Amino acid sequence: MKNSIETNDKGSQKILEINNLHKRYNEGKTNEVHALRGIELTVHKGDMMAIMGPSGCGKTTLLNMIGHLDRRSAGDITIDGVDTLTLSDGQMTAFRRDNIGFIFQLFNLFPFLTAVENVETPLLLTGMNAGLAREQAKMLLRELGMGDRLYHLPTELSGGQQQRVAVARALINQPAIILGDEPTGDLDSTTSGNIMDLFRRINKINHQTFVLVTHNRWIAEKCDYIVHMTDGKISGIEENPLIRRQTKR
Ligand SMILES: Nc1ncnc2c1ncn2[C@@H]1O[C@H](COP(=O)(O)OP(=O)(O)OP(=O)(O)O)[C@@H](O)[C@H]1O
Numbered sequence: 001m002k003n004s005i006e007t008n009d010k011g012s013q014k015i016l017e018i019n020n021l022h023k024r025y026n027e028g029k030t031n032e033v034h035a036l037r038g039i040e041l042t043v044h045k046g047d048m049m050a051i052m053g054p055s056g057c058g059k060t061t062l063l064n065m066i067g068h069l070d071r072r073s074a075g076d077i078t079i080d081g082v083d084t085l086t087l088s089d090g091q092m093t094a095f096r097r098d099n100i101g102f103i104f105q106l107f108n109l110f111p112f113l114t115a116v117e118n119v120e121t122p123l124l125l126t127g128m129n130a131g132l133a134r135e136q137a138k139m140l141l142r143e144l145g146m147g148d149r150l151y152h153l154p155t156e157l158s159g160g161q162q163q164r165v166a167v168a169r170a171l172i173n174q175p176a177i178i179l180g181d182e183p184t185g186d187l188d189s190t191t192s193g194n195i196m197d198l199f200r201r202i203n204k205i206n207h208q209t210f211v212l213v214t215h216n217r218w219i220a221e222k223c224d225y226i227v228h229m230t231d232g233k234i235s236g237i238e239e240n241p242l243i244r245r246q247t248k249r
Protein backbone atom coordinates (compact mmCIF):
# COMPACT_ATOMS: atom_id res chain seq x y z
CA MET A 1 0.00 0.00 0.00
CA LYS A 2 1.35 3.38 -0.98
CA ASN A 3 1.93 5.61 2.02
CA SER A 4 4.13 8.39 0.71
CA ILE A 5 2.28 10.99 -1.22
CA GLU A 6 3.39 14.05 -3.07
CA THR A 7 1.23 16.03 -5.41
CA ASN A 8 2.72 16.57 -8.83
CA ASP A 9 3.40 20.27 -9.00
CA LYS A 10 7.15 19.92 -8.74
CA GLY A 11 7.76 23.46 -9.91
CA SER A 12 5.49 25.19 -7.47
CA GLN A 13 6.12 26.17 -3.89
CA LYS A 14 5.52 23.66 -1.11
CA ILE A 15 3.06 25.16 1.34
CA LEU A 16 2.74 22.11 3.59
CA GLU A 17 5.07 19.19 4.20
CA ILE A 18 4.28 16.41 6.62
CA ASN A 19 6.83 13.73 7.44
CA ASN A 20 6.26 10.58 9.49
CA LEU A 21 3.45 12.15 11.49
CA HIS A 22 2.06 10.11 14.38
CA LYS A 23 -0.68 10.89 16.84
CA ARG A 24 -1.50 8.74 19.82
CA TYR A 25 -4.38 9.69 22.08
CA ASN A 26 -4.10 8.67 25.77
CA GLU A 27 -0.47 7.84 25.15
CA GLY A 28 0.89 4.97 27.28
CA LYS A 29 -2.50 4.19 28.80
CA THR A 30 -4.54 1.04 28.23
CA ASN A 31 -6.99 3.03 26.10
CA GLU A 32 -4.26 4.42 23.82
CA VAL A 33 -5.45 5.05 20.24
CA HIS A 34 -2.80 5.27 17.53
CA ALA A 35 -4.84 7.60 15.32
CA LEU A 36 -2.14 8.68 12.83
CA ARG A 37 0.48 6.13 11.83
CA GLY A 38 3.19 7.77 9.78
CA ILE A 39 1.53 10.28 7.49
CA GLU A 40 3.67 11.59 4.60
CA LEU A 41 2.08 14.37 2.59
CA THR A 42 3.26 17.33 0.54
CA VAL A 43 0.82 19.99 -0.61
CA HIS A 44 1.82 22.72 -3.03
CA LYS A 45 0.61 26.28 -2.94
CA GLY A 46 -2.75 26.59 -4.67
CA ASP A 47 -3.68 22.91 -4.46
CA MET A 48 -7.24 22.02 -3.60
CA MET A 49 -7.15 18.71 -1.81
CA ALA A 50 -9.94 16.51 -0.56
CA ILE A 51 -9.37 13.92 2.17
CA MET A 52 -11.72 10.95 2.21
CA GLY A 53 -11.89 7.82 4.32
CA PRO A 54 -14.11 5.85 6.69
CA SER A 55 -15.28 7.23 10.01
CA GLY A 56 -12.52 6.98 12.61
CA CYS A 57 -9.62 6.71 10.13
CA GLY A 58 -8.01 9.92 11.40
CA LYS A 59 -9.17 12.69 9.08
CA THR A 60 -10.11 15.20 11.79
CA THR A 61 -6.99 14.27 13.74
CA LEU A 62 -4.86 15.05 10.69
CA LEU A 63 -6.54 18.45 10.21
CA ASN A 64 -6.06 19.21 13.90
CA MET A 65 -2.35 18.41 13.56
CA ILE A 66 -1.98 20.56 10.42
CA GLY A 67 -3.80 23.38 12.18
CA HIS A 68 -1.77 22.83 15.35
CA LEU A 69 -4.87 22.65 17.51
CA ASP A 70 -3.43 19.62 19.29
CA ARG A 71 0.06 18.22 19.85
CA ARG A 72 1.50 15.53 17.64
CA SER A 73 3.18 12.45 19.12
CA ALA A 74 5.97 12.41 16.52
CA GLY A 75 6.87 13.72 13.10
CA ASP A 76 7.57 16.97 11.29
CA ILE A 77 5.19 19.57 9.89
CA THR A 78 6.56 22.40 7.76
CA ILE A 79 4.23 25.19 6.71
CA ASP A 80 5.43 27.67 4.11
CA GLY A 81 9.03 26.68 4.87
CA VAL A 82 8.67 27.01 8.65
CA ASP A 83 9.29 23.90 10.75
CA THR A 84 6.55 24.51 13.27
CA LEU A 85 8.42 22.76 16.09
CA THR A 86 10.79 25.75 16.10
CA LEU A 87 7.97 28.12 17.08
CA SER A 88 7.12 28.97 20.68
CA ASP A 89 3.47 28.65 21.75
CA GLY A 90 3.00 32.40 21.35
CA GLN A 91 4.64 32.44 17.93
CA MET A 92 2.51 29.46 16.89
CA THR A 93 -0.69 31.27 17.90
CA ALA A 94 0.23 34.27 15.75
CA PHE A 95 1.42 32.04 12.88
CA ARG A 96 -1.84 30.11 12.94
CA ARG A 97 -3.93 33.26 13.03
CA ASP A 98 -2.06 34.75 10.06
CA ASN A 99 -1.76 31.63 7.89
CA ILE A 100 -4.52 29.13 8.57
CA GLY A 101 -8.31 29.34 8.31
CA PHE A 102 -10.52 26.70 9.91
CA ILE A 103 -13.98 25.47 9.09
CA PHE A 104 -14.88 22.94 11.78
CA GLN A 105 -17.34 20.06 11.83
CA LEU A 106 -19.03 21.93 14.68
CA PHE A 107 -19.08 25.54 13.68
CA ASN A 108 -17.54 27.03 16.85
CA LEU A 109 -19.16 30.40 16.25
CA PHE A 110 -19.02 32.95 19.05
CA PRO A 111 -22.55 32.58 20.50
CA PHE A 112 -22.96 36.17 21.68
CA LEU A 113 -21.83 37.76 18.42
CA THR A 114 -24.02 38.33 15.38
CA ALA A 115 -23.19 36.75 12.01
CA VAL A 116 -21.37 39.86 10.77
CA GLU A 117 -19.51 40.27 14.09
CA ASN A 118 -18.36 36.64 13.94
CA VAL A 119 -17.00 37.18 10.44
CA GLU A 120 -15.26 40.52 11.09
CA THR A 121 -13.48 39.29 14.24
CA PRO A 122 -10.39 37.89 12.47
CA LEU A 123 -9.96 41.22 10.65
CA LEU A 124 -10.27 43.23 13.86
CA LEU A 125 -7.64 40.97 15.45
CA THR A 126 -5.20 42.02 12.74
CA GLY A 127 -5.85 45.66 13.64
CA MET A 128 -8.01 46.58 10.64
CA ASN A 129 -10.18 49.67 10.90
CA ALA A 130 -13.62 48.64 12.23
CA GLY A 131 -15.64 50.25 9.41
CA LEU A 132 -13.59 48.54 6.73
CA ALA A 133 -13.76 45.20 8.53
CA ARG A 134 -17.54 45.51 8.75
CA GLU A 135 -17.82 46.28 5.02
CA GLN A 136 -15.66 43.30 4.04
CA ALA A 137 -17.58 40.95 6.35
CA LYS A 138 -20.90 42.12 4.90
CA MET A 139 -19.67 41.68 1.33
CA LEU A 140 -18.54 38.11 1.91
CA LEU A 141 -21.72 37.14 3.78
CA ARG A 142 -23.81 38.59 0.96
CA GLU A 143 -21.81 36.52 -1.51
CA LEU A 144 -22.73 33.45 0.54
CA GLY A 145 -26.42 34.32 0.40
CA MET A 146 -26.54 35.59 3.97
CA GLY A 147 -27.28 39.25 3.24
CA ASP A 148 -30.60 39.13 5.12
CA ARG A 149 -29.13 37.45 8.22
CA LEU A 150 -26.21 39.77 8.99
CA TYR A 151 -27.42 40.77 12.44
CA HIS A 152 -28.72 37.41 13.67
CA LEU A 153 -27.08 35.48 16.50
CA PRO A 154 -25.94 31.90 15.76
CA THR A 155 -28.88 30.51 17.79
CA GLU A 156 -31.23 32.41 15.47
CA LEU A 157 -29.76 30.77 12.35
CA SER A 158 -30.33 27.36 10.79
CA GLY A 159 -27.50 24.82 10.76
CA GLY A 160 -26.69 25.56 7.13
CA GLN A 161 -26.71 29.32 7.77
CA GLN A 162 -24.35 28.89 10.73
CA GLN A 163 -22.11 26.87 8.48
CA ARG A 164 -21.98 29.66 5.94
CA VAL A 165 -21.03 32.13 8.69
CA ALA A 166 -18.23 29.73 9.70
CA VAL A 167 -17.07 29.54 6.07
CA ALA A 168 -17.03 33.34 5.80
CA ARG A 169 -15.10 33.66 9.06
CA ALA A 170 -12.45 31.22 7.83
CA LEU A 171 -12.03 32.99 4.49
CA ILE A 172 -12.21 36.64 5.51
CA ASN A 173 -8.53 37.31 6.22
CA GLN A 174 -7.31 35.33 3.21
CA PRO A 175 -5.19 32.73 5.01
CA ALA A 176 -2.68 30.80 2.89
CA ILE A 177 -4.19 27.47 3.97
CA ILE A 178 -7.85 26.77 4.59
CA LEU A 179 -8.71 23.61 6.51
CA GLY A 180 -12.28 22.37 6.30
CA ASP A 181 -13.80 19.44 8.17
CA GLU A 182 -16.93 18.64 6.18
CA PRO A 183 -17.25 22.34 5.27
CA THR A 184 -20.41 21.72 3.28
CA GLY A 185 -21.60 18.81 5.44
CA ASP A 186 -25.10 19.91 6.40
CA LEU A 187 -25.87 21.97 3.33
CA ASP A 188 -28.14 21.14 0.41
CA SER A 189 -26.45 20.39 -2.89
CA THR A 190 -27.09 23.85 -4.40
CA THR A 191 -25.56 25.69 -1.44
CA SER A 192 -22.71 23.16 -1.26
CA GLY A 193 -22.04 23.72 -4.94
CA ASN A 194 -22.03 27.50 -4.44
CA ILE A 195 -19.53 27.21 -1.61
CA MET A 196 -17.27 24.91 -3.63
CA ASP A 197 -17.46 27.39 -6.53
CA LEU A 198 -16.51 30.20 -4.13
CA PHE A 199 -13.57 28.12 -2.84
CA ARG A 200 -12.41 27.50 -6.40
CA ARG A 201 -12.71 31.18 -7.30
CA ILE A 202 -10.66 32.20 -4.27
CA ASN A 203 -8.19 29.42 -5.01
CA LYS A 204 -7.68 30.71 -8.56
CA ILE A 205 -7.49 34.41 -7.67
CA ASN A 206 -5.36 34.24 -4.51
CA HIS A 207 -3.68 30.83 -4.88
CA GLN A 208 -4.99 29.91 -1.46
CA THR A 209 -4.60 26.23 -0.61
CA PHE A 210 -7.55 24.12 0.54
CA VAL A 211 -7.47 20.86 2.48
CA LEU A 212 -11.05 19.65 2.85
CA VAL A 213 -12.30 16.54 4.60
CA THR A 214 -15.46 15.22 3.00
CA HIS A 215 -17.53 12.06 2.85
CA ASN A 216 -19.10 13.32 -0.34
CA ARG A 217 -17.54 12.07 -3.56
CA TRP A 218 -19.24 14.81 -5.55
CA ILE A 219 -17.57 17.48 -3.40
CA ALA A 220 -14.22 15.66 -3.54
CA GLU A 221 -14.39 15.61 -7.33
CA LYS A 222 -14.39 19.40 -7.35
CA CYS A 223 -10.85 19.30 -5.90
CA ASP A 224 -7.52 18.79 -7.71
CA TYR A 225 -6.56 15.75 -5.63
CA ILE A 226 -8.37 13.19 -3.54
CA VAL A 227 -6.30 11.68 -0.74
CA HIS A 228 -7.65 8.43 0.70
CA MET A 229 -7.01 7.53 4.33
CA THR A 230 -7.44 4.17 6.05
CA ASP A 231 -6.48 3.32 9.64
CA GLY A 232 -4.35 6.39 10.25
CA LYS A 233 -2.44 6.12 7.00
CA ILE A 234 -2.70 7.50 3.51
CA SER A 235 -3.68 4.62 1.29
CA GLY A 236 -3.69 6.38 -2.06
CA ILE A 237 -4.10 9.59 -4.01
CA GLU A 238 -6.16 10.36 -7.08
CA GLU A 239 -5.44 13.25 -9.35
CA ASN A 240 -8.60 14.73 -10.75
CA PRO A 241 -8.31 14.54 -14.52
CA LEU A 242 -11.34 16.75 -15.11
CA ILE A 243 -10.14 19.66 -13.03
CA ARG A 244 -6.39 19.37 -13.00
CA ARG A 245 -4.59 21.45 -15.55
CA GLN A 246 -3.28 19.17 -18.29
CA THR A 247 0.25 20.53 -18.18
CA LYS A 248 2.00 20.25 -14.84
CA ARG A 249 3.26 23.48 -13.41
N1 LIG B 1 -9.60 13.11 21.96
C1 LIG B 1 -9.52 11.81 21.64
N2 LIG B 1 -9.18 10.90 22.57
C2 LIG B 1 -9.06 9.59 22.27
N3 LIG B 1 -9.28 9.09 21.04
C3 LIG B 1 -9.64 9.95 20.07
C4 LIG B 1 -9.79 11.35 20.31
N4 LIG B 1 -10.16 11.96 19.17
C5 LIG B 1 -10.24 10.98 18.25
N5 LIG B 1 -9.92 9.78 18.77
C6 LIG B 1 -9.86 8.49 18.07
O1 LIG B 1 -8.92 8.62 17.02
C7 LIG B 1 -9.38 7.97 15.84
C8 LIG B 1 -9.45 8.97 14.70
O2 LIG B 1 -10.48 9.91 14.98
P1 LIG B 1 -10.87 11.09 13.99
O3 LIG B 1 -11.81 11.98 14.72
O4 LIG B 1 -9.62 11.69 13.46
O5 LIG B 1 -11.61 10.30 12.82
P2 LIG B 1 -12.32 10.85 11.49
O6 LIG B 1 -11.66 10.18 10.34
O7 LIG B 1 -12.36 12.33 11.51
O8 LIG B 1 -13.80 10.24 11.63
P3 LIG B 1 -15.25 10.89 11.20
O9 LIG B 1 -15.36 10.68 9.72
O10 LIG B 1 -16.22 10.04 11.96
O11 LIG B 1 -15.28 12.33 11.61
C9 LIG B 1 -10.72 7.35 16.20
O12 LIG B 1 -10.51 6.00 16.52
C10 LIG B 1 -11.17 8.14 17.40
O13 LIG B 1 -11.97 7.33 18.25
Ligand SMILES: [Mg+2]
Binds near residue numbers: 059060061181
Ligand atom coordinates in the same frame (compact mmCIF):
# COMPACT_ATOMS: atom_id res chain seq x y z
MG1 LIG C 1 -13.92 13.74 11.70
